[in-house]
Amino acid sequence: MKTSADPVRDYLSAVEREASALPADRRQELLADLAEHIEVTRAERPEAALGEILAELGDPRAIAATALAEAGTGAAGAPAAGGAAPAPRRGKVHPLVPLLMIVLSLPFVMVLSEQPGPLFGGLFRIVGAVLLCTSVHWTAVQKTTGVLLTAVLPSVVIATWNLSSDASGGPVLLPNLVMLALMSAAAAWLWKVRRA
Incomplete structure (x- = not known):
């Protein structure tokens, strides 16, 4: 049996095949969102195996079925029963949740500077970034910008x-406050540009 040299491309091709009933623009948006999520996850967790990341995303059939259900199309691509297609169901997570998780991660670390503060703060930031990346409330460009400004840049x-x-630790309040301001501004921007 022949194995592929690019498991990501194979995964996205499988999703594309399974979601062929979606309108082309929605299908391309879904594929772009998945590719972006894979890229962000690989950057945030370089130690994770690619197969593990793809397994966490789920089966391509399940992803396509969810996208088809959200678009209100059946297997044949026709509108759902009753004539008119229902309004697409938005993500299960309210758009405020990832933004709050990302922004509040830094004050959590600042207040609880000893363990487990940094661990939980980092976990909040990662989960918030993943929820942001998998949300239907923002475009791929907005998601990328949001993750860079609220998760990657502050960490760097x-x-x-x-x-x-120096070894004494030095004052860290100033950079933390600057990062908190940046993260809050980025979250406010994301809230403003979200899809209704």
Whole structure:
């Protein structure tokens, strides 16, 4: 049996095949969202195996079935029973949840500077970023910008600050407050541009 050199492409191709009843623009958006989610997850968890990340996303048939149900189309691509297609069902998670998880992760770390504060703060930020990436409330570009501004950039700045400061630890309040302001502004922007 021949194995593929690119499991991500195979996975996305399987989703595309299973979701062929979706309108082309919605199908492409779904594939872009999945590809972006895979890329972000690989960047956040470089130690995770690619197969593990793809398994966490779920079976391509289940993803396609969910997308078809949200679009109000049946297996043949026709509107659901009753003539008119129902309004697409939005994500199960309210759009405020990922934004709050991301923004509140930093104050959580600041208040609980000893363990388990940083662990839970990091976990909040990762879960918030994943919820943001898998949400239907933002476009792929908005999701990428949001994750970069609220999860990746603050982590890089704080890590750089910690590595460049002396052994005594130095004052970390200023960079934390700057990052909190950046994360809050990005979350406010994401809230403003979300899909209704």
